[in-house]
C-alpha cells in the first residue's frame with residue numbers, strides 16, 4: 001500500500017512544453033514504445049483501473065499527460081514511440097518536443113522506461129537511455145509483462161538487459177514487472193519515492 005500513488009489524479013494533457021503545469025516540485029516521466037504496457041503499468045502503480053486510459057482519447061496520443069500525486073509531485077505519461085499509425089513527420093516533431101521536455105524540465109527527476117520483456121530493448125529505447133545518461137537523469141527500466149515468461153526465462157531476460165544497459169550507464173535500475181500479476185510494484189514505488197523526494 002502506498003497512498004501517495006493511489007491518490008494520482010489527472011491534471012491536464014499538454015501538446016507542448018508551454019502548456020505543461022508549472023515547473024516546480026518533483027516529476028517523474030513514463031516512456032516506452034507503444035504497446036509496451038505503459039498505461040497498464042501506470043494504472044497498476046497508482047492502483048486505479050483506468051487512470052491512464054485518458055491518454056488513449058483520440059488526439060491525446062501525442063501529448064504529455066500529467067497526473068498529480070500531491071501539490072509538489074507529479075507523474076507524466078509521455079507519448080509512446082514507434083507507433084506505426086503516426087506519420088514519420090509527426091514522429092520526428094515529437095522526438096524534438098520530447099528531447100526538449102527532457103532537457104529543459106527543471107522538476108523532472110527521473111524516467112521510468114517500460115520495455116516488453118519479450119521484445120527487449122529497441123533502437124528507440126537505447127537512444128532514450130543514452131540521452132537520459134547524457135542529461136544525468138535517473139532511470140528505472142521496467143520489464144513489463146513478465147508473466148508472459150517462465151520464472152527462469154524472466155530471470156534470464158532480466159540479467160541480459162541489466163548487462164546491456166550497464167554499457168550505457170552504471171546506475172540504471174532494472175525491475176521485473178507484471179500488471180496482470182501485480183508483481184514488481186513495491187520496488188517501483190520505492191524507486192519513485194526516491195526520485196520524488198518522498199521521506200520514507
Ligand SMILES: Nc1nc2c(ncn2[C@@H]2O[C@H](COP(=O)(O)OP(=O)(O)O)[C@@H](O)[C@H]2O)c(=O)[nH]1
Pocket residue numbers: 032033034035036037038039040041080144145146147148177178179180181
Ligand atoms: N500478460 C500481460 N499483458 C499485459 C501486461 N501489461 C499490459 N499488457 C497488455 O499489453 C497490451 C498493451 O498494454 P498498454 O498498457 O495499453 O500499453 P501502452 O501502449 O504501452 O500503454 C494490452 O493488450 C495489455 O492488456 C502485463 O503485465 N501482462
Ligand SMILES: [Mg+2]
Pocket residue numbers: 038039040055056080
Ligand atoms: Mg498507453
